[in-house]
Amino acid sequence: MKIILTQEVSGLGAPGDIVEVKDGYGRNYLLPQGFAIAWTKGAEKQVTVIQRARAAREIRDLGHANEVKAQLEGLKVNLTARAGNGGRLFGSVTPGDVVDAVKAAGGPSLDRRRLELPGAIKAIGSHQVRVKLHPEVTARFDLKVVPGK
Structure with missing residues (x-):
């Protein structure tokens, strides 16, 4: 087909x-x-x-992808989410939430479809997030989910 x-x-x-x-x-x-x-x-x-x-x-070229990668890897991203006792979230963190948190932290605007989350994020704490910026460049950054709201 x-x-x-x-x-x-x-x-x-x-x-x-x-x-x-x-x-x-x-x-x-x-x-x-x-x-x-x-x-x-x-x-x-x-x-x-x-x-x-x-x-x-699209990210323009390999050089631009490396610039965005350096910017992302030096970024401290915090995401506030509602959590219950024991650190479990009410729901889970979506790629859209992560993109908004990166933008709020002063990072570049990202396409949510390029994010690779480590499974469903359903607990507070630090999580490793990957972003495929270019076929040859993948950035990694830590997302710290904190209780709030």
Whole structure:
């Protein structure tokens, strides 16, 4: 099955890529989740629009990615979340929460889809977060979740 990715899918490709996948994977997962659209000649023309939007969000080049990496790794990011007794959070920390916390700490604006959280963050404490800035550059920073609110 030939599809056009609308979002980055780990191990498969980036938005705008035309890929060949097994029928079941495309029909039962990628298409219903909105990660891809079915390939047609008309849809292929939309690929340029998707790639232009991606280029606007994309880190410009390797040098810029390394600058953002240095900025992120020197940043102290604190996130306040509601927690109960024993340090368990009410809910969990989402990638959107992390992006907002990085921006509040004076860091660069990030795309939440590029964050790689270490599983679900459901407890207070320090957690290691990875951000894939460029195909060759991955930044890591500590996220300290503190009780509050």
